[in-house]
Amino acid sequence: MIKKVSNVVITIRKRRALIMKESVMRLAIDAKLVSNRRFCQWLSAVSEKHCDKMSIETILFSSSSMKLMPLVASFQEFGVIFNQVFHTNKKMKTALLAEIQPDILFADNKNSILLEAAFKSSVAACTIENDDLKPKFNRMHLVFDADAVLFSDEAEQVNLKYGFEKFDEHEWDKREQLLPSGPLFSFIKKINIMQKHNIDVQWSLLTARSGRALFRAIKTIEHWQLEPAHMFFMSGGDKSTVLKSLDAHIFFDDKHEHCQAAKPYAIAVHVPMGLNINVSK
Structure with a gap:
């Protein structure tokens, strides 16, 4: 009887976890995209488009060699506030991506290290190819x-x-x-x-x-x-x-x-x- 109750509890927890996962969009962001003004404006705008059925979480991945405070401050100038920040090395990035499984990773097209970490972690990764367009984000x-x-x-x-x-x-x-x-x-x-x-x-x-x-x-x-x-x-x-x-x-x-x-x-x-x-x- 105890075993049956325990199995039911585990099943309920798994269902709750699945429902939470399906109602949260997780966007992983390469810190090198801080220089892409157009993308940062888009990221800020899309973060505001959440609704009752879908919340949005942004996760920053940066290298240990980068200065973290100026980096976060630069993103914040565009209105981008991160739910989580991972300031770490390549090995940890691979492990974290595999654990978190974001819905998408946006990377700089020259950041082969982060892209490789994403592929090893079976995370959908993509690269931003331009940064010179005027913002137009009402819709x-x-x-x-x-x-x-x-x-x-x-x-x-x-x-x-x-x-x-x-x-x-x-x-x-x-x-x-x-x-x-x-x-x-x-x-x-x-x-x-x-x-x-x-x-x-x-x-x-x-x-x-x-x-x-x-x-x-x-x-x-x-x-x-x-x-x-x-x-x-x-x-x-x-x-x-x-x-x-x-x-x-x-x-x-x-x-x-x-x-x-x-x-x-x-x-x-x-x-x-x-x-x-x-x-x-």
Whole structure:
């Protein structure tokens, strides 16, 4: 009887922990991004977009060699207040990332040490590619690529290795199967919750998919009960034209060339995954 009661208590605690995890968005931030004025303004703005169903926690990762007080003060000038600060070495960063499992890590594109720590910890990491745009944050519009971002890079690998025809055939053959979740699935899922409860938050899907490859993508999105404000299937077309029309604030893509094209119109965020991962040792 005691054992049964104990098991029930453990189950309740696990459920509570899961509910808490699903109602908190954890954003891990590379200290080197303090010099990126545009990103700091975005981070301050998104932190204010919390709602009853989703709170937001920001976590700073800095190197032991950096001066901590001026660093924190510089972030605070942009209105960024951190819930947790980890001022430590590479080994501890890897261990902490593995333990905390933030929904996303934003890193400077030259910080290979922190990126490597994230990959070792199976944490979704991305790099900020630009810092020269004017702020426009009354409303928050986040735009995401599909393959290797929302979805895994399973289909992307077929396309890159064997070409579009094989990719199209692969996706049609698997049209009744859900796509595996990608590195930013957890982050997007929580943005989706925020969108339902905060009119100032929107997210959209912008993907090169088209033709027969649409079916599997749409089926997966509907099964996950995600509700993007807009969906654009571009058939390999120029994504920057859509970003300009959307007046998007931040764009996530796994390909550098798409991030480069997006730079004039939004904060461009590179999401390295699978065949596109290249971390300097």
